[in-house]
Amino acid sequence: MALLGSGVVGSEVARLLVEQAADLTARVGAPLEIVGIAVRRPLADRPAHIDTALLTTDAAGLIRKADIVVEVIGGIEPARSLLLEAMDHGAGVVTANKALLAEHGPELFARAADRDVDLYFEPAVAGAIPLIRPLRESLAGDRVMRVLGIVNGTTNFVLDLMDRTGADFDDAVAQAQQLGYAEADPSADVEGHDAAAKAAILASIAFHTRVPGASVHREGMTGITAADVTAAREMDSVIKLLAVGERVVADGRDVGVIVRVHPALIPRSHPLAGVHGAYNAVYVEAAAAGQLMFYGPGAGGTPTASAVLGDVVAIARHLVGGGRGTGESAYAELPVLPMAQVRTRYHVRLDVIDRPGVLARIAEAFASHGVSIETVRQRPVGGAPQQRADLVVVTHTATDSSLAATMTDLAGLDVVGEVMSVLRVEGA
Amino acid sequence: MALLGSGVVGSEVARLLVEQAADLTARVGAPLEIVGIAVRRPLADRPAHIDTALLTTDAAGLIRKADIVVEVIGGIEPARSLLLEAMDHGAGVVTANKALLAEHGPELFARAADRDVDLYFEPAVAGAIPLIRPLRESLAGDRVMRVLGIVNGTTNFVLDLMDRTGADFDDAVAQAQQLGYAEADPSADVEGHDAAAKAAILASIAFHTRVPGASVHREGMTGITAADVTAAREMDSVIKLLAVGERVVADGRDVGVIVRVHPALIPRSHPLAGVHGAYNAVYVEAAAAGQLMFYGPGAGGTPTASAVLGDVVAIARHLVGGGRGTGESAYAELPVLPMAQVRTRYHVRLDVIDRPGVLARIAEAFASHGVSIETVRQRPVGGAPQQRADLVVVTHTATDSSLAATMTDLAGLDVVGEVMSVLRVEGA
Numbered sequence: 001m002a003l004l005g006s007g008v009v010g011s012e013v014a015r016l017l018v019e020q021a022a023d024l025t026a027r028v029g030a031p032l033e034i035v036g037i038a039v040r041r042p043l044a045d046r047p048a049h050i051d052t053a054l055l056t057t058d059a060a061g062l063i064r065k066a067d068i069v070v071e072v073i074g075g076i077e078p079a080r081s082l083l084l085e086a087m088d089h090g091a092g093v094v095t096a097n098k099a100l101l102a103e104h105g106p107e108l109f110a111r112a113a114d115r116d117v118d119l120y121f122e123p124a125v126a127g128a129i130p131l132i133r134p135l136r137e138s139l140a141g142d143r144v145m146r147v148l149g150i151v152n153g154t155t156n157f158v159l160d161l162m163d164r165t166g167a168d169f170d171d172a173v174a175q176a177q178q179l180g181y182a183e184a185d186p187s188a189d190v191e192g193h194d195a196a197a198k199a200a201i202l203a204s205i206a207f208h209t210r211v212p213g214a215s216v217h218r219e220g221m222t223g224i225t226a227a228d229v230t231a232a233r234e235m236d237s238v239i240k241l242l243a244v245g246e247r248v249v250a251d252g253r254d255v256g257v258i259v260r261v262h263p264a265l266i267p268r269s270h271p272l273a274g275v276h277g278a279y280n281a282v283y284v285e286a287a288a289a290g291q292l293m294f295y296g297p298g299a300g301g302t303p304t305a306s307a308v309l310g311d312v313v314a315i316a317r318h319l320v321g322g323g324r325g326t327g328e329s330a331y332a333e334l335p336v337l338p339m340a341q342v343r344t345r346y347h348v349r350l351d352v353i354d355r356p357g358v359l360a361r362i363a364e365a366f367a368s369h370g371v372s373i374e375t376v377r378q379r380p381v382g383g384a385p386q387q388r389a390d391l392v393v394v395t396h397t398a399t400d401s402s403l404a405a406t407m408t409d410l411a412g413l414d415v416v417g418e419v420m421s422v423l424r425v426e427g428a
Numbered sequence: 429m430a431l432l433g434s435g436v437v438g439s440e441v442a443r444l445l446v447e448q449a450a451d452l453t454a455r456v457g458a459p460l461e462i463v464g465i466a467v468r469r470p471l472a473d474r475p476a477h478i479d480t481a482l483l484t485t486d487a488a489g490l491i492r493k494a495d496i497v498v499e500v501i502g503g504i505e506p507a508r509s510l511l512l513e514a515m516d517h518g519a520g521v522v523t524a525n526k527a528l529l530a531e532h533g534p535e536l537f538a539r540a541a542d543r544d545v546d547l548y549f550e551p552a553v554a555g556a557i558p559l560i561r562p563l564r565e566s567l568a569g570d571r572v573m574r575v576l577g578i579v580n581g582t583t584n585f586v587l588d589l590m591d592r593t594g595a596d597f598d599d600a601v602a603q604a605q606q607l608g609y610a611e612a613d614p615s616a617d618v619e620g621h622d623a624a625a626k627a628a629i630l631a632s633i634a635f636h637t638r639v640p641g642a643s644v645h646r647e648g649m650t651g652i653t654a655a656d657v658t659a660a661r662e663m664d665s666v667i668k669l670l671a672v673g674e675r676v677v678a679d680g681r682d683v684g685v686i687v688r689v690h691p692a693l694i695p696r697s698h699p700l701a702g703v704h705g706a707y708n709a710v711y712v713e714a715a716a717a718g719q720l721m722f723y724g725p726g727a728g729g730t731p732t733a734s735a736v737l738g739d740v741v742a743i744a745r746h747l748v749g750g751g752r753g754t755g756e757s758a759y760a761e762l763p764v765l766p767m768a769q770v771r772t773r774y775h776v777r778l779d780v781i782d783r784p785g786v787l788a789r790i791a792e793a794f795a796s797h798g799v800s801i802e803t804v805r806q807r808p809v810g811g812a813p814q815q816r817a818d819l820v821v822v823t824h825t826a827t828d829s830s831l832a833a834t835m836t837d838l839a840g841l842d843v844v845g846e847v848m849s850v851l852r853v854e855g856a
Contacts, residue, residue: 297718
């Protein structure tokens with residue numbers, strides 16, 4: 001096999017291949033040998049277990065020598081071209097590259113099918129957590145209705161810290177940076193880009209439908225305040241950045257899928273609420289299997305290397321014993337529907353003037369758009385020149401478009417000082 | 429395909445095959461057709477979706493006509509003979525039969541290898557939760573150190589009810605029976621037989637070693653009292669019936685595995701503590717992947733049917749596209765070590781006479797067997813003719829044999845009225 005890239009993940013793949021050589025040989029039925037490691041800077045400092053004789057800058061030359069190619073470079077190019085070329089040469093490939101799959105998945109899968117080679121990508125979503133294989137294979141006889149995932153460890157670390165300590169967003173991000181859980185520029189995480197790529201991959205598999213990364217509705221979590229976290233706690237809930245993919249059914253027929261990433265409230269009793277720190281988990285609702293959850297470390301060199309090696313062993317077993325893994329399954333071709341059609345519940349926090357009749361006017365705004373209210377909680381907060389109140393409204397299920405129209409109306413009411421937050425409520 | 433058995437699981441398999449025919453055809457690349465359903469009583473009442481024309485009492489004749497055979501009869505015979513015969517005829521087989529696998533797994537796996545056919549069994553452990561495939565395939569490049577599972581829904585329901593309501597064991601079992609979570613004779617569940625069979629299967633796969641069902645150390649949970657549950661709560665812990673399989677390493681070398689089923693305390697902060705009701709979950713500790721958890725419904729006709737169909741689709745894909753699934757992997761051949769060699773922590777509750785010097789004598793008993801004490805909590809409970817106390821000792825890691833020797837000594841001390849409970853502590 002050839003390894004493209006020798007960073008955090010690649011060097012751990014190389015280490016595990018050496019340390020577990022005997023076990024891997026027994027499990028595959030033949031030895032797994034690294035024929036080379038493609039790197040950009042062959043003279044850079046590397047861990048001692050990396051055999052420098054294997055290093056090369058000629059990635060294109062290397063892949064011609066390998067029957068299995070592992071891509072852990074990241075980015076779109078040259079990763080895309082190298083993977084296509086590797087498949088053209090008949091190699092089975094493993095990639096940890098979620099951005100590439102979210103953007104160019106169909107091209108890669110088509111090439112794998114065309115060349116009759118394996119294309120595996122367990123490490124691309126949620127690190128070491130087995131997700132792709134369970135969704136593609138274990139649930140192949142079921143009907144997945146929804147996937148609900150915490151698929152970004154950085155944002156979960158930040159939100160968990162805010163929940164546990166009352167820290168505000170900026171302080172929590174700074175702590176995450178100090179501890180190495182967040183990058184110096186955390187925007188790929190906190191703006192939800194990373195989660196959106198993973199959501200696209202998960203939804204594609206779960207619904208047998210191509211979901212381009214660009215079709216994922218994405219809202220970041222930079223607007224989440226300590227007050228939002230407190231308000232959530234008062235409802236016995238936590239705020240998580242969720243990746244949600246769901247099948248939309250009307251009159252018993254599948255009409256599409258909606259895939260979205262945004263912060264949301266979930267009840268503390270929900271299994272996803274117990275996912276702390278930088279851990280990831282994906283909750284799957286399937287028609288027959290019911291409610292499943294897959295939990296584990298979502299990132300890190302060693303966990304991700306474990307997922308890479310699981311895929312390498314699968315390809316190697318096929319090389320030894322024949323057969324191929326499951327290819328792309330996109331037969332359902334469900335349309336990706338716009339966010340406006342999502343039906344969920346909402347938690348709305350308003351700053352209002354505290355005087356008789358105010359609640360009636362606010363309730364009327366919800367009612368006029370067909371949004372039914374489940375609970376209202378009002379708390380006076382004082383203020384001048386008028387007495388003010390903090391009003392929290394939780395709705396029953398409504399569409400995003402009705403809720404948005406309601407919010408527009410509310411913002412125009414003279415009794416509403418400010419719409420302080422609107423958060424979706426999931427997992428109820 | 430042929431279906432052997434049409435009970436709770438079998439009839440759901442038949443229903444899903446009909447209802448999801450179009451999806452299954454698209455996913456497999458060919459239609460999945462039931463050629464017959466072997467039953468004992470063809471005239472019994474059955475759900476409307478069962479085509480009575482398919483029913484037959486001639487199971488042996490039926491399997492000759494099928495390329496996939498699903499066994500959901502249960503019990504050892506005729507399930508064993510029918511599966512062997514089906515493989516002899518070249519059929520791939522799926523079984524949900526944990527007792528059969530725990531007792532005759534090696535014979536069945538050898539036959540599958542010999543005939544070069546698939547033998548799948550995801551439904552045999554923890555219902556719909558994908559476990560077998562993740563352990564055999566996703567973690568094939570990793571080194572599993574330990575599996576820690578709640579694999580019996582009945583006992584989890586009972587223990588969860590005791591924790592939530594303070595009910596005692598008998599009342600909780602009676603409630604579980606009323607709600608259909610426990611059988612009229614609950615002994616297969618509460619004595620740990622069901623969990624032990626699953627533990628044997630999980631450990632066999634996780635450690636690439638044959639673990640016979642009979643080699644699993646098994647303790648039931650009939651001795652757990654409301655007082656034990658209260659004592660656990662005071663330690664911010666819960667009691668769960670756990671199936672534990674672990675690799676034993678000495679001087680950096682694998683020396684064996686220990687597989688055990690018994691009630692144990694786990695901290696409320698542990699992900700397994702959040703597994704409520706009849707849900708199951710298996711926590712896996714792997715050298716590279718880290719801590720993973722797989723959660724979902726552990727039983728029930730529809731969830732188990734989902735797991736059956738996932739396996740059926742896998743076999744059907746092999747029939748269409750070539751190849752075989754992962755066969756038995758038992759190359760490691762680690763010895764199964766006796767329970768006395770387990771190293772874990774212990775929670776010991778004693779009724780003692782409350783007078784100066786008692787604690788010193790008790791601590792001395794622990795120390796004399798090399799068992800180090802982590803915490804002691806003593807609470808006077810009154811009593812006559814002498815003042816008594818409830819003494820809880822939590823130990824550091826010690827071997828089961830040292831702890832047992834300590835308990836023998838303690839029971840002989842005149843200051844100890846009674847050893848009220850000894851529970852292992854896991855997941856710390």
